[in-house]
Amino acid sequence: MPEEPAENISGGDGGGGTPAAFAPGEADSRAEAVVDELGRMYWQKAYGGQDAFECLVRTILSQNTSDVASQPAHDALMERYAGRADLAEALADAERAALAETISSAGLYNQKSEMILGAAERICDEFGGADGFDDFVKDEDPGAVRDRLLDIHGVGPKTADCVLLFAGGRGGVFPVDTHVHRIARRMGLAPADADHEGVREALERDVPAEKxxxxxTAMIQFGREYCSARKPACLDGPEACPLYDLCDRVGVDEVDETVVDPSTAEE
Structure with missing residues (x-):
């Protein structure tokens, strides 16, 4: 099995978790079959154990940018503010301009610094700091945790689900980023016009909780290596994509070598 690509924060060195191989067996759905095939290509890991507040900050930094850009911002933030016992308290007291400068490599740093400061203040007010928030994420009902996270300014469904998965270790959580949203609809694992929540519901329904x-994480890496937005590997022929036989290729015209968003593909 290849080593985990370090640039994928979700599944790479910063992802936490422990090895957890599973025997693919006979899949009960095409979505599960896809995940099992990805298991033959990439790593397998059980997630959980990250500090919940740091995970939240990391995920906010990763919004609308690559891991290559957000990782240095995360490292700089931790170096500057993690010296105190409680990171949430340190960031709640931070000066916004200084924080924005610290995370500038992540892009949209003015907006993200405001989101992080606001989240830190909420968590200190409602949970007494990072430790109380960590206990809440890991111990409370996942639905209640998700709703509470979504009530924080700047936290959308993908960010909330990443905290549930990587910090809470909750099974049955399938965060949907741009790669997952594109691939699931292109492959026909979710309706072509499904929004991010629709894709999440379809995948969480059809993929076993432990997978x-x-x-x-595996679908993100597959999107980077094979199923890109503009030139998926299938345009180079069936042999170029390891998941060709499991894919409907919605929006992909292999003859004309054109690609459109699945939601705009003709019936």
């Missing part, structure tokens, strides 16, 4: 977290 959802791994499916998320």
């Amino acid at each position: 959802c977290g791994f499916g998320h």
Whole structure:
């Protein structure tokens, strides 16, 4: 099995978790078959154990940018503010301009610094700091945790689900980023016009709970290596994509070598 690509924060060195191989067996759905095939290509890991507040900050930094850009911002933030016992308290007291400068490599740093400061203040007010928030994420009902996270400014469904998965270790959570949203609809694992929540619901329904977290990270890497937005590997022929036989290729015209968003593909 190849080593984990370090640039994928979700599944790479910063992802936490422990090895957890599973025997693919006979899949009960095409979505599960896809995840099992990805298991033959990439790593398998059970997630959980990250500090919940740091995970939240890391995921906010990764919004609308690559891991290559957000990782240095995360490292710089931790170097500057993690010296205190409680990271949430340190960031709640931070000066916004200084924080924005610290995370500038992540892009949209003014917006993200405001989101992080606001989240830190909420968590200190409602949970007494990072430790109380960590206990809440790991011990409370996942639905209640997700709703509470979504109530924080700047936290959308993908960010909330990443905290549930990587910090809470919750099974059955399949975060949907741009790669997962594109690939699931292109392959026909979710309706072509499904929004991010629709894709999440379809995948969490059809992929066993213990495989959802791994499916998320593996599908991201598959999107980077094979199923890109503009030139998926199948345009080079069936042999170029290892998942060709499991894919409907919605929006992909192999003859004309054109690609459109699945939601705009003709019936």
